[in-house]
Amino acid sequence: MVQEDYPRRFMIKNICCIGAGYVGGPTMSVIADRCPHLNINVVDLNKKRIEAWNSKDLTKLPIFEPGLDEVVGNTRGKNLFFSTNVGESIKKADMVFISVNTPTKSRGIGSGEASDLRWVESCARDVAKYAEGHTIVIEKSTLPVKTAATIKSILNSVKNSFKDTEKSFAVLSNPEFLAEGTAISDLENPDRVLIGGEDQDAIEALANIYKSWIVDEKIIRTNLWSSELSKLAANAFLAQRVSSINSLSAFCEETGANIDEVSKAIGLDKRIGDKFLKAGPGFGGSCFKKDILNLVYLSRSLGLDEVADYWESVLQINNWQQKRIYKKIVSTLFGNISNKQIGILGFAFKSNTNDFRESPAISICRDLLEEGAILKIHDPKVEAKDIEKALENEFSDIDNCNNKKGRDQCGYFVVEKEIEKTFYDSHAVVILTEWEEYKIIDWENFTKNMIAPSWIFDTRNVIDQSDFKSNNCNIWKIGNGIKN
Numbered sequence: 507m508v509q510e511d512y513p514r515r516f517m518i519k520n521i522c523c524i525g526a527g528y529v530g531g532p533t534m535s536v537i538a539d540r541c542p543h544l545n546i547n548v549v550d551l552n553k554k555r556i557e558a559w560n561s562k563d564l565t566k567l568p569i570f571e572p573g574l575d576e577v578v579g580n581t582r583g584k585n586l587f588f589s590t591n592v593g594e595s596i597k598k599a600d601m602v603f604i605s606v607n608t609p610t611k612s613r614g615i616g617s618g619e620a621s622d623l624r625w626v627e628s629c630a631r632d633v634a635k636y637a638e639g640h641t642i643v644i645e646k647s648t649l650p651v652k653t654a655a656t657i658k659s660i661l662n663s664v665k666n667s668f669k670d671t672e673k674s675f676a677v678l679s680n681p682e683f684l685a686e687g688t689a690i691s692d693l694e695n696p697d698r699v700l701i702g703g704e705d706q707d708a709i710e711a712l713a714n715i716y717k718s719w720i721v722d723e724k725i726i727r728t729n730l731w732s733s734e735l736s737k738l739a740a741n742a743f744l745a746q747r748v749s750s751i752n753s754l755s756a757f758c759e760e761t762g763a764n765i766d767e768v769s770k771a772i773g774l775d776k777r778i779g780d781k782f783l784k785a786g787p788g789f790g791g792s793c794f795k796k797d798i799l800n801l802v803y804l805s806r807s808l809g810l811d812e813v814a815d816y817w818e819s820v821l822q823i824n825n826w827q828q829k830r831i832y833k834k835i836v837s838t839l840f841g842n843i844s845n846k847q848i849g850i851l852g853f854a855f856k857s858n859t860n861d862f863r864e865s866p867a868i869s870i871c872r873d874l875l876e877e878g879a880i881l882k883i884h885d886p887k888v889e890a891k892d893i894e895k896a897l898e899n900e901f902s903d904i905d906n907c908n909n910k911k912g913r914d915q916c917g918y919f920v921v922e923k924e925i926e927k928t929f930y931d932s933h934a935v936v937i938l939t940e941w942e943e944y945k946i947i948d949w950e951n952f953t954k955n956m957i958a959p960s961w962i963f964d965t966r967n968v969i970d971q972s973d974f975k976s977n978n979c980n981i982w983k984i985g986n987g988i989k990n
């Protein structure tokens with residue numbers, strides 16, 4: 507909090523964050539809460555999103571995160587503001603965070619692997635145009651290694667083209683390690699804060715903000731490229747652990763071993779640790795796949811083909827796990843799911859979020875629909891319109907399906923508000939997200955209305971076998987080799 511030690515130009519008063527998404531929104535809310543002396547403007551091109559951030563009813567914020575409503579309630583209108591005034595907010599700012607999305611490129615060089623940096627570039631151009639005086643520019647988005655060099659080059663060349671000698675910039679990398687669903691507690695109590703840069707004064711100006719609530723020992727200072735690479739590496743390592751345990755889940759099913767027992771046994775080794783060892787339908791979310799693809803692309807560009815192949819295999823296992831689950835469902839239901847109703851519990855890529863980006867539910871549902879299944883999909887937080895968008899409306903109603911392919915070829919889905927309704931007349935119910943509400947289902951009652959021989963596929967191992975007192979139904983649990 508104490509800023510006296512810093513030269514005047516590094517005393518931060520006004521912050522602008524470009525991008526009011528899953529990272530920018532919660533991060534700035536927590537900084538505003540912990541640093542009442544700072545004024546924070548979060549800007550976004552998406553007017554609707556900004557309106558949602560400003561909605562009076564805090565349950566209508568654009569993203570669902572436990573604890574976010576409280577932090578926004580404490581700060582919004584006091585020192586935290588959401589708007590679409592990009593230029594004006596940059597103008598006032600001593601520090602600008604770039605927190606826009608960096609999806610995988612879908613066209614051109616690096617298509618399908620490299621990050622699409624068009625929005626980062628346009629942010630850098632906006633900062634160069636509107637900034638006044640000295641501005642510290644911070645990469646919050648996850649970016650390819652060496653992007654800071656691009657940002658610097660844009661800032662300086664645009665500045666020179668305006669012949670503006672008053673403007674100056676420092677560029678830092680400060681990747682965000684928050685996980686969705688626990689974003690607020692991750693921000694309030696992070697394992698570490700990483701700041702990469704060359705300009706020591708700028709690094710300390712940013713560190714000083716975090717020191718308002720985080721001890722200095724947890725604030726790591728590195729060079730720019732180490733910081734950029736560390737973010738990609740952290741996500742790649744986490745994803746690799748999920749693929750490792752998922753690969754062994756299949757092994758367990760073939761041999762009679764139990765994946766939860768194996769996870770516990772290996773996780774108790776302090777060198778391995780017990781986190782990220784939960785088998786499931788494969789990892790989703792906006793980061794893991796995108797960041798590994800990026801790492802693969804960068805490795806190949808550097809001529810490191812073996813390194814690229816190594817990380818690519820993490821993604822291959824992830825795709826394979828999703829396909830494997832869909833095939834298991836089809837083969838268990840006698841190789842035919844055409845016109846058979848199947849309940850789907852969970853569409854979010856993990857619990858406690860309404861985010862469904864890259865959710866394994868998308869590919870598993872699409873494969874089941876391709877086989878002709880009728881899906882009844884429930885999720886406590888993902889909205890029906892988002893589920894429709896994710897499944898691309900292709901299977902959204904029976905008329906559409908009939909028109910398109912003929913009824914016996916193509917399935918369709920409906921979104922259910924009540925969990926129980928996904929069981930009525932279903933041949934199977936598949937748990938794809940580990941929501942708390944799915945752990946306390948009254949199995950005996952709910953499964954009564956299913957069509958025999960009925961099946962529950964628990965791809966998250968949320969069901970405690972001793973709670974599953976259903977005589978009507980069979981159960982398949984991921985990585986559980988004990989045959990029914």
Ligand code: UDX
Nearest residue numbers: 525526527528529550551552605606607608625647648
């Ligand atoms: C973040 C990071 O920034 C990304 O690099 C990381 O890998 C994942 O997390 P996230 O906050 O999840 O992205 O993205 P998203 O929820 O899509 O939010 C980005 C916001 O930036 C959107 O609201 C979008 O409208 C906004 N945006 C994008 C701008 O305001 N200006 C632009 O030029 C581009």
Ligand code: UDX
Nearest residue numbers: 682683684685686782783784786789790791793855856
């Ligand atoms: C991840 C990183 O954890 C975070 O540090 C980074 O900033 C952004 O990317 P996030 O994608 O929000 O966060 O969620 P995370 O908890 O990492 O889960 C990612 C996926 O892996 C989810 O689909 C989750 O269900 C899956 N997972 C995770 C498992 O299947 N098993 C596990 O043991 C852990």
